[in-house]
Structure formats: C-alpha cells, structure tokens
Amino acid sequence: MQNELFIFNTLTKTKEKFTPIHPGRVGLYVCGPTVYSDVHLGNCRTFISFDLIYRYLLHLGFKVRYVRNITDAGHLEGDRDEGDDKFAKKAKLEQLEPMEIVQKYTLGFHDVMREFNTLPPGIEPTATGHIGEQIEMIKEIIANEYAYEINGTVYFDVEKYNKEFPYGQLTNRKLEDLLEGTRELSGQDEKRGRLDFALWIASKPETLMKWNSPWGWGFPGWHIECSAMSSKYLGETFDIHGGGMDLQATHHTNEIAQSQACNHKSPVNYWMHTNMLTVNNVRMSKSAGNGFLPGELFTGNHPLLEKGYSPMAVRFFMMQTHYRSTLDFSNEALQASEKGYARLMAAIKLLANLKHASSSTSDIVALEKKCYDAMNDDFNAPILVANLFEGARIINSANDGKETISLNDLNLLKKFMHSFVIDVLGLKSETSNSSSDKALQGAMEVILEIRKDIKAKKDFVASDKLRDDLNIHNILIKDTKDGPVWSITE
C-alpha cells in the first residue's frame, strides 16, 4: 500500500504523492531539541508526531534513516547575531561547564522520549560534534560568493541569494515583504543586508564554547548545523525534513538557502511541519503561565491540571489530533483520551482469546482499508483512531455474542489492530510483569477462591464485605458468563 502515501508538502502547500529518491529507502531529518533546559511539550508533540510518521514508514516496509539532531551549542538568543551563546551564559550563571548542562538536559530529554515510547532515531548528531563539517560548508558558501566575512564573523548574503533563488519560498513570502518586517541597519551593525544571518560568529574573550576556524576563534550560527548534518548523513538532497512550524520562517528558510548556496541543489523534497499547542484554547507559552512540562503533566503537579495523565494517555491524546492542526490541552480532553486508550488496550487484550464463527457480521476487510487510507492521507491519525475504535466496538460485540467474525477476518483483525495500535500509534500496556504482578495474580486467585466458598454458603454479609474491602483498595470484581474477573480501577 506504500505507493499510495500522500504527504502535505509545506514547500508546495499541497498534498503530494510520496516518491522516495531511492526506492524502498527514506531519508528523514527532524530538528531536535536545544539542550539547555527541559524539553517543552510543544517539542514533545513534534517528536511524537514524527515518531508516528517514522513508525508508519517502517510499517510500510521502508528502510528509514532517521536523523534528529541535538543542538548543544551556537543557538543565539532571538536575532542577536553576536556574543555568547545561551549555554555559555547559563554556564556562567550556574557556575557550570556548558557541557555539564548539555549532559543533564540530554539525559532528561532521552528519559522523556522513553516515557512516551518513541523509537530512538538512527543517528542523533550534535552541533559540537560537527564543527568541522560546518566550517567546510561555510568555506564552500564563501567560495560560491553567497557569504562574506567581517571581523571574524561570516554572514550569509540574503539579497544576493534572492536574486537567483526565491528566499521566502517556504512561507510564501517575497523579499520585499520580509524586509518590511525588519528594522533598518544601524551604524553598529556589521552586516550588509537587514536579513543577512550569521554562519560563523567571532567569539569574545569570555565566550566559553569556541572553536578555531579559518576566520579565527568563534562558534557556528544556529542554522548551519542542520544543513551540515543533514547533508552529511542523508545526502545533498533527501526525502523528508520535519520540525515545528515555528521553524519555517527563519530556521528552515535559512537551511534551504545555505544548502542551495553550498551544493547548488534544493536540499529537501518534502518539508513537513507540526502545529502548535494551546491550553484551554490559549496558546501555550511560558509567559502565559500555561506551559507545563512533560513531568508536570504525568504527575498532575501544575495548577491547570486536575490530575496526572500517564505518558500513554498523553501520547494517545496527541494521536487524536492531526499533526497539522492545533492541539488543545484540557482536562476533559485528556480524561477522554485516558478512557479511549484504556478501551483500545482492553480490546486488544480481548482479541487474543476471541472465538471465531462461520461468518462475519462486519466488514473487516473494509475496516483495514479505512485504516490504511487514513494514514496514507498525510498520516491522518485521528481518522485511524476512529477506525480502531470501530474495531474495538466489533471486538466487544463479538465477545458479548452480539456479532460474529469468521476465522479469516479474525486473523486479519488481529493482525492490523496489533500493527496499528502497537507498532504505528506506538501505544503499549502500562502494566508491568514483575514478581509483584505475579504475586497479585496469585493473591487474587486465592481471594476469588474464598469468594466462591462464601457465595456457595450464601453468606451475603461476608460477600458484600469482601467486595467493599477490595473496592477500598481499587480492586473491582465483576461476574461474567465466563466467571468472575477483576481489575484495578485506579
């Protein structure tokens, strides 16, 4: 079914049929986190969205080289094109070596990604690990006369570039419009053009993170790292480049310009961008005080959260909105997702022991097709989820004896429900299988045996007391036609 995959390309603003450069292989680059603070939830959404995309490409049988960088140096504050980078500043404040900060937040980022059950990318290159590659690329851009050096800092010449290539293509804007939104250059500015950006920045004596270069000691501008690393690992033109939509106007626009100026080629065939987060319909931001961290979301330790939500409930919640739509956090929506996630996982569990009949009352083949159609339509996970809920409904009905499923259909249902829920959506059971789990199974068997005796004796007082005592501890017993079953309600 992989021939039918369509992807919305930010570059052309249309859904295009996906055709990889090398048949059967996909090169995928996603802009990763800047590791000088805790990863925020907007970033998590981007990485979880691309995890879904990565998983679906793998499911379709593609061999994917997935590269997601770690920005550990050279990320300037705002558009300030000179001086220390953020790490060096924070290091001085905290009396830390910048790489200690990098280590702390890289490990923290990996922890969060693990909790969300994302697959690690195949390569996680760091900016500091590719200084040489960045320098080589800048040398080439200077040689091609799209950049110039002033006092040890190298700037990209946007106006010159724009004479040959449309600079604002990714956001559909002309240079004149972009210039209008920029302040006039003052006498203090080194650079020639208002939109020119730094490829290499001369360090000051107090700069902590600096490297030697043909232009003296300094550090790379933020944009060049992604151009250098993506071309190193995926080639001068590769298939898919992703990131948050806030990166379109500057970072990705500059990536295209840098690669084009260096390699005379457009670097990316399909640009993909994830949308932003809101909380109760207000844009999530630190200043609005509604920007909770993943850890706060898991524990519920934030004024806006009624309770904690497990990583899988949050992941499932994110799957219920398309990656190009705004995702709105609210307690109601999260609690609905919690229930939906539990319902889907319960259905998967039931499915394992479901009995087949001679014929099917539902069209399972059509349901599978709808799942693929959804994902082939620009990875439309919410539509996929709706179809998986229909699958869960059929499973529950069949279990209750209200529907029937033929053997062939049952096998098909098992196959695609498992593939889409576990492999593609990346959901997993949140119960463990430890020795205490086994002990709990054992203890509950003993209790159900005692309950059977009590019931046999028609001792309703003892029976009610047992039920209530268990309820206190969040254990619920239900009688079904196959005997009593228990579950943890918390």
Place this chain on the structure above:
Amino acid sequence: MQNELFIFNTLTKTKEKFTPIHPGRVGLYVCGPTVYSDVHLGNCRTFISFDLIYRYLLHLGFKVRYVRNITDAGHLEGDRDEGDDKFAKKAKLEQLEPMEIVQKYTLGFHDVMREFNTLPPGIEPTATGHIGEQIEMIKEIIANEYAYEINGTVYFDVEKYNKEFPYGQLTNRKLEDLLEGTRELSGQDEKRGRLDFALWIASKPETLMKWNSPWGWGFPGWHIECSAMSSKYLGETFDIHGGGMDLQATHHTNEIAQSQACNHKSPVNYWMHTNMLTVNNVRMSKSAGNGFLPGELFTGNHPLLEKGYSPMAVRFFMMQTHYRSTLDFSNEALQASEKGYARLMAAIKLLANLKHASSSTSDIVALEKKCYDAMNDDFNAPILVANLFEGARIINSANDGKETISLNDLNLLKKFMHSFVIDVLGLKSETSNSSSDKALQGAMEVILEIRKDIKAKKDFVASDKLRDDLNIHNILIKDTKDGPVWSITE
C-alpha cells in the same frame, strides 16, 4: 572524615593520602566504552567501580566533575597504525552509516548503566565531538618537537620523549625493555621509532569517518582523544584518572606522554586501575567462550549460567571484591550475593520501624567508624560490606528482642546504614511502586483480615489451606510479635 582518604596510585605503586588540587573539588576522568559493540562485563566492572568511587567522593562532600568519554571514532585494531578504523569497517560490513552503529551501542550502553544504577557522569564527551581540540593538541606537540608528520600521518616520537621523561613509568618499565617486546621496523613502516604511535592518521579514499586537518583528511589516533578531552574539561593537571588495568601499558602511558609533551606538565595526580574478570577462575574472554554480556547475566541465557541474576545482585556481587583484585564469576558466588543483597535490603526495611531501648548492647559508633575506615582505605568495599552485614545482624537481633539499641545509636545506625547501602554502594530496591503494587498491598490486607477471622474461629484446616494456597503463589506469611508480615519469596 574526608581528610583521611587514601588512594592506591598506580604511578607510585603506593597508597597515598588524597589531596585534591582545589580544596573541596575533585576532577575525575574515566576512560569510557568504545561504542561499536555491546559493552562487555569487564567494562561494566570498571564503570561500576568508579561509580562507587564517585558516590563515595560525593558522600564525603566533594564537588566532583566526573568526565567519562565515549570513543566513537579512531580506535584502531591492535597496533595497526594505518587504514580504516573499526567503525568504518563494521559499517561497510553491515551496510550502515558508522554513526548509526555509534547511536545503537551508545543507547545500549546507557541502558545497561541505568540497570546497574550507576550515576551518569557530569560530562560524556565524544571523540568525534572533539576533533578540533585533538588537532590543536597535535599542532602543539609538533611545535614542541615531540611529533613528526609523514604522508599526512602524525607520529609521536617516543625515543625523543624518553630522553627527558620516563616513558614507561606507569608500568615501571624502561624503554629498553619495552623495545625488546616490539618487532623491528620494516621498509614498509613510515614511522621512525618502533614505539612511535599515531596522533593523526591519513585517511584512504574508502575511509568513512574522516576530517580535514593541517595534515590533510584523516582521523585521530585513539590515545589523543582522552588527553584532549580530559584537559579541556578538567585542566592540564587534574586529580584522578581511572580505567581498566589493560589500559595502563599503552593507552594511559601514551596519554601521559602526549599531555607532558603538549603542556609540559604531568596530567594526573592519582592514576587508578580496576582489575580483570575471571569465570570459574579462567580469564573472561570472547575466545574462551566465557564472556557473557550483561543482558545474558540478567536473563541467565548463557551455557555457563544456572539462572539469571538481577542487576542489583550483580552490582552487590561486584562490591564484595576490591576493585584492584580479580573478580571471579561463579554461580555459587552470584547466588551467595543474591542472598546477601536481599539480607541487607531486608535489614534496611526493618530498620525503619525498629524500636529503641534505654541502652545499646553493640557499639554502633565503632561500627560506623569501621565503615568509614574501610572506604577511606582505597575504597575497600568488601570490608565495608562485612561491616554492613554486622549492622544487619544487629538490626535483626534487635528486632527479635535479643539486642537493644539506644535512641542516639538507632538514629546513627539509620543514618549510616542508609548512606552506605543506598548512596555509596548504590543499591536500590528492585520492587516497584506501581498501581499493581498498591493493589497487591490491598489484596494482602484483605487476605490477612480473612486469616484473622479464620484463626479467631480456630479453623485450622482453612488456615493451613490459606497458607498453602499463598505459598503456591510465592507469598509467605510469618507471625511476628507485631503481627503477621508477608513477603514474596520468588
């Protein structure tokens, strides 16, 4: 008590009082893994030993900057001083990008370290992330005339260096003895002296991992990365450098030479080396077929293992041999450690609810001193463990009413037992605190309530049956003077 710490220094072959360069601060560098295959158990022992050392230094109140590198490039096979490095070769075989291999095994290494409950180092620098620093250092060594370039490869001149500094100091060997163990140079050798080693290696056209340098495209020799990274993060002379004893003769000997030749200073005040592993008294090695991986040890999936051993049991096992002694793996020893670990953790648990008396029957103050004495004597963990077992014995006796402990002593005992077992030895409980754990607690409360009723009715048949049913599920109930307690026996 930190003034009394003594460390065995490989450089002087004596136990020396530890005096850090900057009072209250320690710079610690440990040679980390080469990430082109799974981390082997010998490496794990080294990293767990230095985790103990790091933890004890932290416990003593030192502010420790702990650096452990990741070797992800430039590690030659044996003494072959030319051609591809290991990564490039494996990449070609596996049709992988070298950095994909690096990513896979770095993540695997971090997983194993997490299972062993080691604290992450403050900085984990990579060789590929410090190519510029290595080039700068090589330039300085050439400028100081301790290295020479031939055909794009730079060699360190060992004989010239040895005229001024004792090259084989770390292993107590003279140059003449070292030369005797080396083959004569042939006409094919570029280098001038038999012991000369490469600082930078010219790449061949097929080399995958290569960087630009003043000597053309190539990659760094293995030894230079640790010299460049340790001096960058810890200074030209720092406190402690550690690693496996197999690194003494070549890697660490060359590190000293490189740093001395570059900075005119001895780089390290205290060199520390961990000893090797044996299995049933045979040296562990791949070729002997007795080299199990951490994962195999945890699951028991190896012909030499009777069963799996948990990460904490293995960690505790390692603590029962001093880091400078050979550590012998055997099923008997591992099973004894399993029991020892459980005994120690059970005592810690009992300690929380232990009641005090008016006086003590054991000398708790003396016991604490013995614990510090052990660790201050070159981190003698086996002696520490023996003293902690004595603490566990006192706790059990006091719990059984056979000994008494005064309030002051009880508080002291709680403090240092917790510090040494949890903080310093780095042991943790292997039971989780999930919702199913809570449900198990609840279910067992219900069962103990039922048991109380049965006992009150003197229904011995029902009482015995309940005990047996629980035993089948590995749940054991014991009556103590404070009432019944239960435990999982598996």
